[in-house]
Structure formats: structure tokens, C-alpha cells
Amino acid sequence: MSIKIVTLCGSVRPGNYTAMALELVHDEFRKMPGVELIPLRLDGLELPLPGLPAKNPDAIAQFQETVASATGVLLASPEYHGGISSPMKLAIDNLGFPSKLAGKPVSLLGVAAGTIGAIKSTEQLRAICAHIGAVPLPLAVSVANVQQVFDAEGHCLDAGTEKYIRRAARNLIDYINDAVCPKVSLEAILRGQVEED
Numbered sequence: 001m002s003i004k005i006v007t008l009c010g011s012v013r014p015g016n017y018t019a020m021a022l023e024l025v026h027d028e029f030r031k032m033p034g035v036e037l038i039p040l041r042l043d044g045l046e047l048p049l050p051g052l053p054a055k056n057p058d059a060i061a062q063f064q065e066t067v068a069s070a071t072g073v074l075l076a077s078p079e080y081h082g083g084i085s086s087p088m089k090l091a092i093d094n095l096g097f098p099s100k101l102a103g104k105p106v107s108l109l110g111v112a113a114g115t116i117g118a119i120k121s122t123e124q125l126r127a128i129c130a131h132i133g134a135v136p137l138p139l140a141v142s143v144a145n146v147q148q149v150f151d152a153e154g155h156c157l158d159a160g161t162e163k164y165i166r167r168a169a170r171n172l173i174d175y176i177n178d179a180v181c182p183k184v185s186l187e188a189i190l191r192g193q194v195e196e197d
């Protein structure tokens with residue numbers, strides 16, 4: 001069975017650090033057999049403010065369909081003014097009601113310039129995900145002092161932090177394999193290989 005993972009980057013700033021951290025997570029997903037990765041970018045999507053008509057409704061419909069088709073989702077947000085970024089909130093607000101994220105396992109990644117890390121943005125993401133019926137994973141990966149952790153080319157300068165960031169990918173796949181994917185195949189039942197309760 002193929003596992004489809006959609007990721008969303010909540011920063012649209014040129015040269016943003018959230019994308020650098022997310023790239024490590026993407027690299028980790030790409031190493032996993034059977035995982036199809038769909039990284040989504042918010043710049044260029046022209047998401048409408050809630051309640052206003054979309055300039056390109058087809059693009060928004062496609063955005064919703066792509067998220068709806070995911071087995072699991074990874075949301076990566078920078079910490080902006082003690083919370084999630086406005087592009088990330090706008091993306092979630094454009095995922096419909098009921099949300100296309102409902103029922104999806106969601107891995108959380110937060111990136112902050114400050115020393116306390118992305119505590120508030122990851123907690124906000126967790127609360128929003130729970131509110132809309134998504135399943136945020138217990139471990140949210142929060143990166144502090146991000147501008148010292150990566151160089152300008154996006155190389156991670158700290159091996160321990162890199163391992164921790166990559167964990168956001170493994171976590172999601174472990175959850176999907178252990179909790180979401182069916183453990184019993186129909187074929188096994190039909191062949192009588194599964195004992196009845």
C-alpha cells in the first residue's frame with residue numbers, strides 16, 4: 001500500500017528557515033519505500049481571505065483535493081509573534097468545513113529564531129488540528145535559534161537537531177503504519193488465514 005504524505009510550509013518569506021527544516025523532513029520521507037511525498041507551497045496559490053471569493057477557484061479546489069487524498073499531513077510553521085504564521089492559518093481556513101484535514105494524522109514542525117523555540121505555534125497548531133478533527137501527533141518538533149542551526153544555504157550545522165527534525169517524518173509514518181493502516185487484509189480473511197474472534 002502506498003502512503004501519501006502532504007506537507008505544507010507556513011512561511012512564504014524568500015530564503016525562509018521553515019523550508020530549510022522541512023527539506024530535511026522531505027529528505028527523510030523520500031528515503032522511505034512506499035511513501036509518496038507531495039510538498040505544497042503556499043506562495044503563488046493566492047489563497048483568499050475567509051469569506052472572499054478566490055481569484056482562482058480551481059487552484060483552491062485542487063489544493064483541497066490534494067490534502068483530502070493524503071494519508072497523513074505535516075504542517076510546518078514559523079513562530080511569528082507568539083503564534084502560527086498568517087499563511088499557515090489562511091491555508092487551514094481554506095481547507096473547507098468540514099476540514100479536509102479531519103481524520104488525518106498530522107505531524108507538527110515549528111521553527112523559531114528565538115531561544116524558547118516554536119512552542120506557541122506548535123501548541124496553536126495542535127489546538128487547531130484537534131478542533132477540526134485532525135489527529136495531531138504527541139511529539140511536535142520545535143526548532144529554536146533556527147538562524148544559528150542552519151547556514152544561508154540550508155545546511156544544518158547541528159547533528160543532534162538534524163536528527164530531531166528528521167524525526168517528524170518517521171513519527172508520522174510510524175503512526176500511520178501502527179494505527180491507521182489495516183493490519184488484516186481482505187485476502188487473508190478470504191483465504192481463512194485469520195482466526196475469527
Ligand SMILES: Cc1cc2nc3c(=O)[nH]c(=O)nc-3n(C[C@H](O)[C@H](O)[C@H](O)COP(=O)(O)O)c2cc1C
Pocket residue numbers: 011012013015016017018019078079080081082083111112113114115117146147
Ligand atoms: C512577522 C514576524 C514575527 C516574528 N515573531 C517571532 C516570535 O514571536 N518569536 C520568535 O522566536 N521569532 C519570531 N520571528 C522570527 C522567525 O521565527 C524567524 O524569521 C525564523 O527564521 C522562522 O521564520 P521563517 O521560516 O520565515 O524564516 C518573527 C518573524 C516575523 C517575520
